[in-house]
Amino acid sequence: MMQPAPPEGITEDSHQTGDDHRVWLHATFKRLERPLIAYAMRLLNGNVEIARDCVQESFLRLCRERRSLVEGHVDAWLFKTCRNRAMDHHRKEARMMIDSDSTALATASAPTSEPAGYLSKREEQEQLHNQISRLPTREQEVLSLRLAQGLSYKQIAEITDMSVSHVGVILHEAVTKLRTAMTVTGHQLQSKS
Numbered sequence: 001m002m003q004p005a006p007p008e009g010i011t012e013d014s015h016q017t018g019d020d021h022r023v024w025l026h027a028t029f030k031r032l033e034r035p036l037i038a039y040a041m042r043l044l045n046g047n048v049e050i051a052r053d054c055v056q057e058s059f060l061r062l063c064r065e066r067r068s069l070v071e072g073h074v075d076a077w078l079f080k081t082c083r084n085r086a087m088d089h090h091r092k093e094a095r096m097m098i099d100s101d102s103t104a105l106a107t108a109s110a111p112t113s114e115p116a117g118y119l120s121k122r123e124e125q126e127q128l129h130n131q132i133s134r135l136p137t138r139e140q141e142v143l144s145l146r147l148a149q150g151l152s153y154k155q156i157a158e159i160t161d162m163s164v165s166h167v168g169v170i171l172h173e174a175v176t177k178l179r180t181a182m183t184v185t186g187h188q189l190q191s192k193s
Contacts, residue, residue, distance in 0.1 A: 025059075038148065039079060042144055044086055051086075058085060062081070073155070076151070135174055135177060142156055142167060142171055143171065
């Protein structure tokens, strides 16, 4: 029985032929599709359709890439490719604003049985969202990649074309700013009570 021809554009690589490669691609897609869409949506001001297009194009590029060249760092490779597609879109549209939606950053906790506790937690999340939106774009992006996507400093460095130490500095600055702002906001709320 003849095996179907590989999809057009897939390079010939000894590791890339057969079911093993298809299984690897499918597992990678299944594992990273949602995180990539969420990341792209933040980069594209919440535009889910364009985010999906960027993710789809990233996976198509992965299909054409030699597995042996990306297998050890496929997560960072896909995030960087997706980021580049989103930045291309921004350049075409002449806007370079990154959405500061922090719903992925603020971990959603189950509401407490007490309405006051639930409201208090909700107010904190709104305050965090407001403070994150005030951070510089680069800090928002690095914070999102680290907290929402769980990527390592090295992966973030690959995606953003920064050094690993610079990623650490930016994260430290962002967290320090957020901690200070949340402390000040918390004191202001307590003084109003």
